Amino acid sequence: MDNEHSYSREGYYGRPAAGMASVASTAVPTPQRPGTPNDSVGRNPFSDGVESQASNRTANGGNGNPFASPSASRPPSSFDSSSGLGARFDDRSQRFFHSRRVRKGEVEKPWTKNVDPKEKWVTIIPIIGIVLGLCVSGFLVWDGIRSVVKHNYELVLDESFSNGLDPNIWKKEVQVGGYGNGEFQRTTGGDENVFVENGHLFIKATLEDDALTQRDFYKMDLLADGTCTSDKPFDCIAYTNNTNGNSSIVPPVKSGRINTLPGAKIKYGRVEVTAKLPAGDWLWPAIWMMPVDNKYGPWPQSGEIDIMESRGNDYTHPQGGNNIASSALHWGPNPANDGWWRTNVKRPALHTTYSAGFNTFGVEWSQKYLFTYINSRLLQVLYVNFDQSLWDRGNFPIVNSNGTRIQDIWKKTNRLNTPFDEYFYLILNVAVGGTNGWFQDNVNGKPWLDNSPNAKKDFRDAKNKWLPTWSQPQMEISRVRMWQQKDGDEELDL
Template identity: 75%
Template sequence: MDNTENFYGRPVAGMPSAASTAAPTPLRPGTPSETAGRNPFGDGIESQASHRSSGLNGNPFASPSASRPPSSFDSASALGRFDGGQRYFHSRRVRKGEIEKPWTKQVDPKEKWVTILPILGIVLGLAISGFLVWDGIRSVVKHNYCLVLEENWANGLNEKVWMKEVQVNGFGNGEFEQTTPGDANVYVENGHLIIKATPQDDALMQKNYEIDLLKDGTCTSDNPAYCIAATNITAGNSSIVPPVLSGRINTRRGATIKYGRIEVTAKLPVGDWLWPAIWMMPLDSAYGPWPQSGEIDIVESRGNNYTHPQGGNNIISSALHWGPNPANDAWWRTNVKRQALHTTYASGFNTFGLEWSQKYLFTYVNSRLLQVLYVNFDTPMWTRGNFPVQDANGTRIDDVWSKTGRAQTPFDQPFYLILNLAVGGTNGWFEDNVNGKPWLDGSPNARKDFWEAKGQWLPTWTQPQLEVSKVMMWQQCDGDEDL
């Protein structure tokens, strides 16, 4: 059987060859030559067989020699020829010598500013930033500090410096603890100060009983209401003695500062409704009763865990209290919280610090770079507070601070340090109806409701103490502390 080639140039069995066919194969209309007749489509494109014969190595896409202009046959190196002196592609649109080469043209002198101006901007920005940093460092007041107190509890609780505050009625916050004068709730153990909360004797809740700190002479308050408490089981009476015992100490006797630094290294407690605090009060109420003479809260927290919406022992708060009266306490203008990173402040010891000068006051944790609250005394505190001219009763509110001529008033007088562990309270530190809080602040039964929920909160008291390893206090001693 005769074979013939298909349009790829391969022999096909059973087909008569072109040579054996008597009559020549007619060309399709428009076929330019007999050579094109080898292509079964008759469209003028050579078959692979004809390409082989013309030295194109069977490339079906190579341009036929007859269809290429003479100019395309240049030197082999310039045209990238392959075998047979042919090349695969040559643009017919871009002729030799027509390609634009803008880089060979003369550059416009103004174009250099496209590069120069951004560089000048960067250099100028760096120079301005450097100047601002230098000016900021130069303008910061550098203080020399004199040591006032270095307390590591090596000799126990030094009563010449520390005083235990003993009361029963919550220090104005409606707290549920009774602070004690003995060593049961405030003591030194393994070189650390421990302020521990413990439940009151349940028997004192079941019978008529009175605690009178005036009789035994231990009460440290001048207000009898803070020295006497009682349980009355008469029908309809809900009063009980404080359901918890705890402690509170201060340095009023032997360590105060007016401008300086304080650092307290401590571990916070674990337990629902515990309220640890490291804070300061004025030695003398020079501008009037609280909060006219100010209050500095270095750190406050809660013993609850992280699920408490207001924050548990994973969050601390720093604040200043200041205002013409309790109803206009502007603490909310100077209150900042800081969350512990992947831990809690009860998991280990942290250093809680305060730096206080005539021009600023800030608190920090572990490093002065980790600031919590920062207050700049560039505006008088009375102006900053934007207080009303009269109170709710129509009584005129007088500005008692601006008379000093100092913007930092009332924070321009000696303060002493307080360490304490409170429990509960009715001042809003623990928000009502949050996280299973068992009492309402406005209820006359608040103490009793808290005590009756002992089965809920007491099991959470796995670490019911504020543990302090060190206290440092420094006073400015460079001659400008009287400014």
């Protein structure tokens, strides 16, 4: 197809309009340099050759604008629209492109000659704002640091277990009753479940002798052998009876639980425990505190401080496994009205689990506040400000479900932090299972139901499922420290 047929319509930039004969340009051609070949006429000396070919088309009677789209590639609507422009630009003498360097002084800059006196404030005002902002920020930081309470503490316990487990400080608890939670372990007093190795304390869960859980009419009596640390028969005696209609078995696993009741207690202060948590289904590690004397009555009237609780299940457990640590306070007039859910917080591990390495779990406690933390006081888990009485915070009902009126058992102290105003001691343990709801029913393949009389038996029968997950069935503790607060307006009884 020849050029005349291909470019038969004129677009903008000097193309001939449709139906019009080509008209030669009247522009005076650029004089050739001596010795320049004739075929270089109209060629751009700065081009790569492509533009030169387009220019030659123009010089030989082709299209006027080498940068214009061929008419075949343009939509018909563009010729009659403002975008097409039509023959409006029919001046074939105009140049396609023109530029020049602007000489110094040709561009007027009136703002440099006539300076507005107010112009300087455009710069001054933002600078003043920045300076004021920095000053205010600095004051707020200083005031925040100044307002942080800094108590003086006296070290009560610094235990690294280099000399074993000191019986003057630590007591091993031996029971079979489940500690009020329906736990499935027997806590022992020997070295199988609580021992020191390479300077670290281990609290480890192990299997009970299957023969003891299978033998009909077997009786485990810790009162008779004098090893039980409780004086209540329920805590010290267990039976196995697998005959029809019976579901009683002795605890199918063993573990450990120790406390500092013999040698370390504090009333306001700090506690830090550096530990690696267990890994294994239905393991329940805990670092917590209980009152030395139940001054206000039985649990939870005298309070409980849970510095850390977790689950040995992996991260897929819907309630959180060993990737989650939680803290809570338990307080209330009776077990049915425990206000723990108002003071309970969870913290996930950062891209790891608490069973993968050691972490420091701590609590700082005073008359005016209590908070728990992990590794740093800045990484707080639970914070409770005692700015109102716990009785008012609990919003407890007036009467129990049986119609008995509920009395404010803490009112007589006139302290807002009661019952957390007495001496507490530290407890470290690894529980297994339980029927108090810590492991929710029908979740993550839980093999027992809390309300079932066969709970311990069903757990034992599922051993082939949970035992292979016990890759690390122990809590390993490297250090324990306790400090007593020595200053402030607290009721320190020093």
